[in-house]
Amino acid sequence: MSELTLEALIAAVPKAELHLHIEGSLEPEQMFALARRNRIEIPFASVEQVRAAYSFSRLQDFLDIYFAGAAVLQEAEDFQDLAEAYFARAAADNVRNAEIFFDPQTHTDRGIPLATVMQGLLAAMDGARERHGITSGLILCFLRHLDEESAFATLRAAEPWFDRLLGVGLDSSELGHPPSKFARVFARAGEMGLKRVAHAGEEGPPEYVYEALDLLHIDRIDHGNRALEDKGLVRRLAASGMTLTVCPLSNLKLCVVKDIAAHPLPAMLEAGLAVTVNSDDPAYFGGYVNDNFRALAAAGLIGRAEILTLARNSFTGSFMSAAEQAPHLAAIAALAGGSEAA
Ligand code: ADE
Ligand code: ZN
Numbered sequence: 001m002s003e004l005t006l007e008a009l010i011a012a013v014p015k016a017e018l019h020l021h022i023e024g025s026l027e028p029e030q031m032f033a034l035a036r037r038n039r040i041e042i043p044f045a046s047v048e049q050v051r052a053a054y055s056f057s058r059l060q061d062f063l064d065i066y067f068a069g070a071a072v073l074q075e076a077e078d079f080q081d082l083a084e085a086y087f088a089r090a091a092a093d094n095v096r097n098a099e100i101f102f103d104p105q106t107h108t109d110r111g112i113p114l115a116t117v118m119q120g121l122l123a124a125m126d127g128a129r130e131r132h133g134i135t136s137g138l139i140l141c142f143l144r145h146l147d148e149e150s151a152f153a154t155l156r157a158a159e160p161w162f163d164r165l166l167g168v169g170l171d172s173s174e175l176g177h178p179p180s181k182f183a184r185v186f187a188r189a190g191e192m193g194l195k196r197v198a199h200a201g202e203e204g205p206p207e208y209v210y211e212a213l214d215l216l217h218i219d220r221i222d223h224g225n226r227a228l229e230d231k232g233l234v235r236r237l238a239a240s241g242m243t244l245t246v247c248p249l250s251n252l253k254l255c256v257v258k259d260i261a262a263h264p265l266p267a268m269l270e271a272g273l274a275v276t277v278n279s280d281d282p283a284y285f286g287g288y289v290n291d292n293f294r295a296l297a298a299a300g301l302i303g304r305a306e307i308l309t310l311a312r313n314s315f316t317g318s319f320m321s322a323a324e325q326a327p328h329l330a331a332i333a334a335l336a337g338g339s340e341a342a
Pocket of ligand 1: 024066174202
């Protein structure tokens with residue numbers, strides 16, 4: 001079969017997105033439109049001013065703006081519009097399955113009922129299946145800067161929708177909020193049959209990755225960059241086939257890496273880690289999933305074989321059943337053609 005250019009291969013290869021905060025897909029234009037529709041004051045005069053504010057030197061700088069932006073989300077229709085806009089962009093990037101994070105406490109703490117959030121997101125997910133053929137699931141994230149009791153209350157409030165949740169996650173300010181703080185909530189979620197994932201090793205030390213493994217019993221790790229500082233930990237992650245949801249443009253924007261050319265993704269692959277590429281908060285970090293692939297390719301960090309591996313990992317690391325993964329893996333194998341032996 002004729003070789004596609006890297007650009008064409010990135011566009012053509014089916015992929016699953018495993019690390020996407022739906023609140024982080026709120027584009028400035030939509031923020032303004034929803035602020036107007038809901039008569040909410042936002043601290044920006046124009047879309048240009050919003051974009052200019054997206055200059056961060058660490059995770060907390062971003063989180064302050066991200067939580068403020070979410071205030072425009074009021075009605076179920078707003079959550080639906082937000083998720084529909086994401087799905088349209090994901091479809092354009094040939095995302096076939098999306099496992100989407102959402103932060104209930106960001107909304108319930110300002111008086112928005114969880115039912116409003118769920119109604120909007122679930123409507124968009126049902127629509128995405130019909131309109132784009134994209135399958136999706138929700139991962140309920142606990143805000144780690146809040147306390148254990150608030151996380152327990154959130155888990156209890158979500159019980160009516162457990163059959164529509166893939167699992168639980170842990171996000172927000174990492175430093176000073178180790179996974180151990182949520183060991184009991186994660187144990188309860190596990191008893192309820194939910195999958196478990198956690199942000200760890202984005203800014204936090206390797207010890208937080210150990211805690212996520214040993215105390216939260218995670219099924220997948222979000223980011224995980226700083227695991228590379230501990231060779232024994234890397235060996236353990238590789239040997240267990242633990243999937244890492246890596247977010248290169250996020251890492252660049254939040255100064256986890258100085259330069260995209262210095263991104264550790266090649267070292268992660270070299271170490272045998274099950275790496276995937278994801279967009280995290282695409283409206284804030286300058287790109288959706290294919291933009292992340294293109295940035296890595298432009299920096300010479302990935303080529304044809306790595307693009308195929310990363311796409312394959314995105315399905316095998318997803319929470320889809322083997323039968324659900326199979327057609328996508330077959331499509332990737334077909335794209336790989338004769339050179340698939342690698
Ligand atoms: N919430 C949204 N994006 C996040 C990230 N990259 N790290 C932690 N919490 C987040
Ligand atoms: Zn994230």
